[in-house]
Amino acid sequence: MSEIQNRCCVVGGGPAGVMLGYLLARAGVAVTVLEKHKDFFRDFRGDTVHPSTMQLMKQLGLLQYFLQQPHQVVETVGGVYGNYSFQLGDLRTLSIDTPYIALMPQWDFLNFLSSKAKAYPEFSLRMEHEATGVIEREGCVRGVVVQTPAGEQQIEADLVVACDGRHSRMRQAAALPLKDLGVPIDVLWFRLSKTQNDPLKAVMANINYGKMLILLDRQDYFQAGLIIRKGSFAELQQQGIEQFRHSLQQVAPQLGERVQEIRGWDDVKLLTVQVNRLLQWWRPGLLCIGDAAHAMSPVGGVGINLAVQDAIATANLLWKPLTKGKPRLDDLNRVQARREFAVKATQAVQVMVQNHSIAPALESTAPLKPPFLMRLLKAVPILRVIPAYAAGIGVRPERIHSPDRARL
Numbered sequence: 001m002s003e004i005q006n007r008c009c010v011v012g013g014g015p016a017g018v019m020l021g022y023l024l025a026r027a028g029v030a031v032t033v034l035e036k037h038k039d040f041f042r043d044f045r046g047d048t049v050h051p052s053t054m055q056l057m058k059q060l061g062l063l064q065y066f067l068q069q070p071h072q073v074v075e076t077v078g079g080v081y082g083n084y085s086f087q088l089g090d091l092r093t094l095s096i097d098t099p100y101i102a103l104m105p106q107w108d109f110l111n112f113l114s115s116k117a118k119a120y121p122e123f124s125l126r127m128e129h130e131a132t133g134v135i136e137r138e139g140c141v142r143g144v145v146v147q148t149p150a151g152e153q154q155i156e157a158d159l160v161v162a163c164d165g166r167h168s169r170m171r172q173a174a175a176l177p178l179k180d181l182g183v184p185i186d187v188l189w190f191r192l193s194k195t196q197n198d199p200l201k202a203v204m205a206n207i208n209y210g211k212m213l214i215l216l217d218r219q220d221y222f223q224a225g226l227i228i229r230k231g232s233f234a235e236l237q238q239q240g241i242e243q244f245r246h247s248l249q250q251v252a253p254q255l256g257e258r259v260q261e262i263r264g265w266d267d268v269k270l271l272t273v274q275v276n277r278l279l280q281w282w283r284p285g286l287l288c289i290g291d292a293a294h295a296m297s298p299v300g301g302v303g304i305n306l307a308v309q310d311a312i313a314t315a316n317l318l319w320k321p322l323t324k325g326k327p328r329l330d331d332l333n334r335v336q337a338r339r340e341f342a343v344k345a346t347q348a349v350q351v352m353v354q355n356h357s358i359a360p361a362l363e364s365t366a367p368l369k370p371p372f373l374m375r376l377l378k379a380v381p382i383l384r385v386i387p388a389y390a391a392g393i394g395v396r397p398e399r400i401h402s403p404d405r406a407r408l
């Protein structure tokens with residue numbers, strides 16, 4: 001067992017962890033980011049980078065390099081509800097440099113960000129390092145126990161930041177209390193082929209026959225997400241794969257014979273949606289941010305962006321205390337106080353959309369009538385700036401105040 005001393009140990013190399021590692025190292029704080037996988041490649045992860053995140057890239061002087069990574073530009077968000085086509089948001093109405101969502105595979109985003117972070121000597125990223133528990137002394141978290149290809153290690157740090165996602169082992173180990181907001185939906189993900197000049201277009205939502213299909217353009221294939229009633233996957237499996245293919249054609253006839261590409265249930269991945277948040281994000285020596293502090297619903301595609309905003313606020317508030325040693329409990333609490341309102345407000349909207357728009361549509365077998373708000377947004381295009389702002393910029397957007405040590 002070797003012991004490595006560090007100012008900050010970040011558990012989890014997702015959007016929150018890599019961004020936090022980048023910003024702390026940039027401010028001159030020695031930081032180690034632990035990621036349990038050997039690379040960032042994982043299928044079916046959120047990949048909607050919103051204007052709020054791109055504005056931060058601009059502030060960091062990284063925007064032009066970020067935009068050189070493979071991505072698709074999404075300017076308007078809409079879909080088909082029953083037979084009614086709708087537009088929910090138009091990002092072109094926002095007066096910003098990047099008035100669109102960049103659909104960038106998360107592994108490209110993380111590879112990009114970590115490659116920039118590695119330019120700072122204080123940054124260390126350790127792949128295939130899985131934190132399995134916390135080291136505690138006198139009621140305070142002092143570091144983590146890590147499983148590595150070379151065996152078990154202990155990493156001691158003034159602060160452990162749990163960025164290990166919605167199934168966070170760190171928050172479990174710290175026994176922090178969690179509030180579950182309940183979710184009526186799950187998502188089934190699968191791939192469909194794409195040809196050159198494909199007539200099939202990406203769509204935010206096809207809603208019909210008690211199902212909702214989202215189709216994301218991944219350049220050389222489509223990533224499809226079928227939103228179903230929570231817990232109904234077993235029922236669908238019992239009905240058989242042929243019936244599943246048929247129901248896909250019902251909800252989105254434009255898929256045509258492409259549904260035959262789903263050969264069996266191995267081609268379909270269930271993602272159990274959760275919406276929850278910690279009542280307290282910290283305890284002595286440990287802070288949770290990103291999905292580890294608040295699992296977000298896929299509604300609005302805001303999860304990555306909120307995780308990044310948490311990282312910005314954490315670096316803004318903690319870089320200075322960390323240069324001196326262990327942050328005080330007050331410092332940790334200030335991070336929660338800064339970010340909690342944005343999380344609560346965003347989750348409240350997500351839960352409202354899930355419960356009042358998506359769940360009733362999934363229950364209904366009758367022909368769907370578009371809700372009033374949908375018709376209003378179609379009739380009065382200028383109003384589409386409101387959802388565009390809510391999703392694209394969000395509540396309480398952060399700006400970076402942690403310094404770039406190289407420029408001090």
Ligand SMILES: Cc1cc2nc3c(=O)[nH]c(=O)nc-3n(C[C@H](O)[C@H](O)[C@H](O)COP(=O)(O)OP(=O)(O)OC[C@H]3O[C@@H](n4cnc5c(N)ncnc54)[C@H](O)[C@@H]3O)c2cc1C
Binds near residue numbers: 012
């Ligand atoms: C079905 C679905 C669709 C979604 N779609 C979108 C979308 O389109 N847009 C969007 O913005 N958000 C989306 N989200 C949400 C988004 O993926 C998350 O909110 C976001 O990735 C959270 O970032 P994070 O860094 O907090 O955690 P994560 O992205 O979950 O990253 C956690 C990292 O920690 C690592 N890790 C876990 N445990 C350990 C450990 N013990 N030791 C070391 N490493 C560990 C993991 O391997 C992972 O890399 C979606 C979520 C779901 C469920």
